[in-house]
Amino acid sequence: MKYKALVKNSAAKHDVKFVEYEVPELKDNECLIRVKAVGICGSDLHMYDGHGGYDWVTYPLVLGHEVVGEVIAVGNHNATEYLSKRVVIDPYKSCGQCDFCLRGETNRCDFNEFRTVKTPIEALRYGFREAGGMAQLMVVDIKNIIPIDQNVSDGVAAISEALAVSYTAVKKVEHFHSKRILVVGPGPIGLGVAAVLIGSGNKQVDMLGTAVDENRLKLSKLIGIKSTFMSEEEILSKDFKGYDAIIDCSGHPSVPQMAVRLLKRGGQLVLVGINSVPFSIAMDQIVRGEISIDGSYGITRRNYEEVLKLAAIPSYPFEKLIAEKVPFTQCTKGFEKALNKVSGKVVITM
Ligand SMILES: [Zn+2]
Ligand SMILES: [Zn+2]
Structure with missing residues (x-):
C-alpha cells in the first residue's frame, strides 16, 4: 500500500514536497493510523519558513505532530483492541525510567543526561526526529496513541496537542x-x-x-x-x-x-x-x-490526557480556536495562512 506525505527536505526555506511512500511492515509495538486531520504548529511554520533554531530536527522529515486519525492496522495480534479507535498522537518518546519520567515530568526527560544548556529534549520525536502526521498514513508506536472521546471533534483533536502546551502553562x-x-x-x-x-x-x-x-x-x-x-x-x-x-x-x-x-x-x-x-x-x-x-515547556503525557478530557466538556471553547481548515493537497496554502497570523489554528484535513 502506498501513501502520500508532505516532506521537508532540508532546513532551507519552503523546501517541501509531496513524497509517495510504501507502508512498511509493522513491528510488534507499532500501529498504522489513517490520518484525519493535522494541526499546523508554530514549530512547523519555523521549519517550513527556514527559520533558525531548528538544526536539531532530522531532515528529510515528514512534518506534523498534532495528529488525529484512526487505527487501521496493528503489528501485534494482541493489540487488536486498538483497531478502528479514533486517536491522537503523543509526539514524545521519553525514557520512562529517569527521575523526571517516574514523577510524570516527561517533558524534562533528557535520558538521564544533565545539560547545562537546556536544548529541545531528545524525547520529542514524531514530526521532529521521526516521520510526523502530515501524511495520509502514519506508523506510530502503540505507546504513543491516545484514544479520544466521541464528543471531541476531529478539528479540536487536531489542535489538542497545542492545547496541551497551553494547559501545561496554565497548570503552573x-x-x-x-x-x-x-x-x-x-x-x-x-x-x-x-x-x-x-x-x-x-x-x-x-x-x-x-x-x-x-x-x-x-x-x-x-x-x-x-x-x-x-x-x-x-x-x-x-x-x-x-x-x-x-x-x-x-x-x-x-x-x-x-x-x-x-x-x-x-x-x-x-x-x-x-x-x-x-x-x-x-x-x-x-x-x-x-x-x-x-x-513552561512542551507537554506531559498526563496533561495531554487531561486536556483531552476537558475538550469533551462544552464549556471549553476550543472549537472556536480553529481559524481555518485546508485540504491536505493545499498544505502550503495553510502554512502561508498561519504565517500571516490568522486568528487561531490552521488545521489540515485529509
Ligand atoms: Zn507543537
Ligand atoms: Zn526519562
Missing part, C-alpha cells in the same frame, strides 16, 4: 480558575491559554496583544476574555489593581520587565513563548515583590 499557576490573569500574545498558544482559563470558569482573564493582533484580540473576546489591550499604558490607565499571574506566550524580551510592574506582590510570571535572548530585571523588584518566574 495554582488555583488558576480564580486568579486575575493576564495572557500576553494572542497567537495559538495564548488563545489556548485563554480558552483553558475561560473553560475553567475564570472570569478575570485579560489579553494583551499589539496593533497587528486586532483580529486575534477580537477572537479573544469571542471566547470570553474580559478585556483586551494593545499596550501596557492601556492596562495601567484603567482602575488597575494588578495581576496575580501573567502568562507570556509572545516570547518578547520586554515582557519580564513589564510583568514585574503589572504583577501584584507575590505574583507569578509564566514564560511559554520561546526566545534565546537574555533579559534583565532589577533584583529588588523580584525580592520586594516576591515575584516568581516559571518556565
Whole structure:
C-alpha cells in the first residue's frame, strides 16, 4: 500500500514536497493510523519558513505532530483492541525510567543526561526526529496513541496537542480558575491559554496583544476574555489593581520587565513563548515583590490526557480556536495562512 506525505527536505526555506511512500511492515509495538486531520504548529511554520533554531530536527522529515486519525492496522495480534479507535498522537518518546519520567515530568526527560544548556529534549520525536502526521498514513508506536472521546471533534483533536502546551502553562499557576490573569500574545498558544482559563470558569482573564493582533484580540473576546489591550499604558490607565499571574506566550524580551510592574506582590510570571535572548530585571523588584518566574515547556503525557478530557466538556471553547481548515493537497496554502497570523489554528484535513 502506498501513501502520500508532505516532506521537508532540508532546513532551507519552503523546501517541501509531496513524497509517495510504501507502508512498511509493522513491528510488534507499532500501529498504522489513517490520518484525519493535522494541526499546523508554530514549530512547523519555523521549519517550513527556514527559520533558525531548528538544526536539531532530522531532515528529510515528514512534518506534523498534532495528529488525529484512526487505527487501521496493528503489528501485534494482541493489540487488536486498538483497531478502528479514533486517536491522537503523543509526539514524545521519553525514557520512562529517569527521575523526571517516574514523577510524570516527561517533558524534562533528557535520558538521564544533565545539560547545562537546556536544548529541545531528545524525547520529542514524531514530526521532529521521526516521520510526523502530515501524511495520509502514519506508523506510530502503540505507546504513543491516545484514544479520544466521541464528543471531541476531529478539528479540536487536531489542535489538542497545542492545547496541551497551553494547559501545561496554565497548570503552573495554582488555583488558576480564580486568579486575575493576564495572557500576553494572542497567537495559538495564548488563545489556548485563554480558552483553558475561560473553560475553567475564570472570569478575570485579560489579553494583551499589539496593533497587528486586532483580529486575534477580537477572537479573544469571542471566547470570553474580559478585556483586551494593545499596550501596557492601556492596562495601567484603567482602575488597575494588578495581576496575580501573567502568562507570556509572545516570547518578547520586554515582557519580564513589564510583568514585574503589572504583577501584584507575590505574583507569578509564566514564560511559554520561546526566545534565546537574555533579559534583565532589577533584583529588588523580584525580592520586594516576591515575584516568581516559571518556565513552561512542551507537554506531559498526563496533561495531554487531561486536556483531552476537558475538550469533551462544552464549556471549553476550543472549537472556536480553529481559524481555518485546508485540504491536505493545499498544505502550503495553510502554512502561508498561519504565517500571516490568522486568528487561531490552521488545521489540515485529509
Ligand atoms: Zn507543537
Ligand atoms: Zn526519562
